[in-house]
Amino acid sequence: MFAEIERSLVAKAAGPGADVIVVAGSWAAVIDGATVAEPCECCGSDAGRLAAERLAALIAELGPDTSLPGFLLAAEQSLRAATADRPCRGRAWSASAVVYAARHGQVWLIGDAAAIVGGVHHRLTKQIDDAAARFRSVVDRAALSAGATVDELRADDPGRQAIRALLTRQWALRNNPGAGELAYPAIAPEPIPPELCRIVPVEVPDTGVDLILASDGYPDLRPTLAESEAALAGRLAEDPLLIAEVPETKGLGPGASSFDDRAYLRLRLHR
Numbered sequence: 001m002f003a004e005i006e007r008s009l010v011a012k013a014a015g016p017g018a019d020v021i022v023v024a025g026s027w028a029a030v031i032d033g034a035t036v037a038e039p040c041e042c043c044g045s046d047a048g049r050l051a052a053e054r055l056a057a058l059i060a061e062l063g064p065d066t067s068l069p070g071f072l073l074a075a076e077q078s079l080r081a082a083t084a085d086r087p088c089r090g091r092a093w094s095a096s097a098v099v100y101a102a103r104h105g106q107v108w109l110i111g112d113a114a115a116i117v118g119g120v121h122h123r124l125t126k127q128i129d130d131a132a133a134r135f136r137s138v139v140d141r142a143a144l145s146a147g148a149t150v151d152e153l154r155a156d157d158p159g160r161q162a163i164r165a166l167l168t169r170q171w172a173l174r175n176n177p178g179a180g181e182l183a184y185p186a187i188a189p190e191p192i193p194p195e196l197c198r199i200v201p202v203e204v205p206d207t208g209v210d211l212i213l214a215s216d217g218y219p220d221l222r223p224t225l226a227e228s229e230a231a232l233a234g235r236l237a238e239d240p241l242l243i244a245e246v247p248e249t250k251g252l253g254p255g256a257s258s259f260d261d262r263a264y265l266r267l268r269l270h271r
Contacts (some may be wrong), residue, residue, distance in 0.1 A: 002028065002102060005210070005266040006225050010257060012217070017261035018048040018095075019215045026102040029251065030263045031055050032112060032215040034094040034186065035250075037167035038130055040087070047092035054082050055095055055187060062063060068199060071099070071108070072192040080189035090189040091171060096212045100202070109210070110200040111186040114221045116212040121221065122200050126184040127171045129249055132163040137247035157252055163249060166262040208270040217262025219248065225264050232258060252258040 004023055009015025018033030033048030043050065057080050062071065083090025098109025107115050109124040116122070136159030143158050144150070152158075173179040174186050177193055185196035202211065214221050220231040235242070241251040242259055252259050 001271070002211070002267045002269045004028075005268050006264075007188050007266070008225050008229075008262070008264045010217075010262050012258045012261050013253070013256045016049065019217065019263035020052040020053055020054070020056045021263050021265050022056040022059050023265070025062075026064040027059050027062055027099065028085045028098055028102075028213065028265060028267055029056070029099040029122040030113065030213045030265055031059075032094070032096045032217075032263065034096070035075050035260075036092045037164065040069070040092060040103070042086045042088050043090075043092055048095060048156045050082070051079060051090075051093040051095045051187065054078055055097065056092075059099070062078055062267075066101070067104070068101075068106075068108050068196045068197060071101075072110075072187070072194055072197070075187045076189060076192055079111075079187070092169075093101055094174065094186045095159075096189040096216070100211060100213060102269075105202045105204070107200040107202055107213070109200065110192070111184065112216040114214045114216065114218065115200065115222060116210070116223060117200050117202055118209050119223070119246075122198070123216075123221075124185075126170075127164065128180050128184065133247040135250060136160060136163050136260050139245040140241055140243045147207065150193045150241060154251060157241075157251060159241075159243070160250055167249070194233070202269065204271055206267045206271060211269050213267075213268045215261065215263040217258060217260040218264060223266075225266065228264055230263070232267050 020031045031052040033052035036045045039045045098111050098113035099108040106107040114123040139159035139162045171184045218228050242248040
C-alpha cells in the first residue's frame with residue numbers, strides 16, 4: 001500500500017515536455033521520454049513524448065502481478081503497434097522509466113532514472129552518456145578558455161554540436177547486450193533485455209518508509225521536492241553550462257527553466 005505525498009512535473013521550456021507521472025492501482029512510475037537527437041519527418045521531435053504517454057496508459061492498465069519481463073514485453077508490443085504504420089517504424093520512440101511494482105515490492109530502473117529507496121539512492125546511468133558529457137565539457141571549457149562567454153555558449157553550444165554524432169548513433173547500443181558495457185536499456189519498439197535493467201527490492205518497515213521516483217532532470221536527487229529543487233537551482237546558478245564536476249550532455253538554454261524536463265514523485269509506503 002502507498003499514498004502519494006508530493007509530485008512535480010516541469011518542462012524545461014515552453015510546451016508539455018516529455019516526462020510523465022502515473023499513479024494507478026498498485027503501480028507508480030516516472031517516465032522520461034527520450035530527447036530526439038535526429039527528428040524524422042513523420043514524428044518530428046515528439047517521439048519521446050508520444051512514447052511516454054503511450055507507456056503511461058499501459059501502466060495504468062497493467063495487472064498487479066505483472067513481472068518485469070512481462071512489462072517489458074507489453075511495452076515493446078505497445079510501442080511497436082503504435083508505430084507500425086509510420087515510415088520510421090518508431091526508431092526514435094524511446095523512454096526511460098522508474099517503476100514501483102507494489103505487489104512485488106520492487107522498483108524497476110529502466111534507462112536513465114533514479115530512486116531513493118529507504119534513504120538509499122539508486123540510479124541507472126549510460127556509459128555512452130557519461131563519455132559524451134565529458135567530451136562536451138572539454139569542448140566547452142576550451143571555448144571558454146579561448147575567450148567565449150557563458151552566455152554565448154548557452155545560445156550556441158559547441159560541445160553539444162561536437163557530440164551530435166554520438167547522440168544520433170547511440171540507438172545502435174540500445175537494448176543490445178552485444179555492445180558489452182556500452183549497452184543500455186530503454187523502452188522502445190524492440191526487445192528489451194531484462195538483464196540490462198535493475199531491480200531494487202523495497203522493504204517496508206512497520207513504521208512505513210518514503211519512496212522517491214524521479215527522472216534524470218534531477219541530477220542531485222534529494223528526499224523532498226523542495227530540497228531537490230534547491231539543489232538543482234544552486235547547480236544551475238553556479239554552472240549553467242553543466243560542464244563542471246559531473247557534467248551533462250546539455251546545459252541551460254536561453255529562456256529555459258532547466259537543462260532537462262524533470263519529474264518528481266514521493267510516496268509513503270506502509271504495510
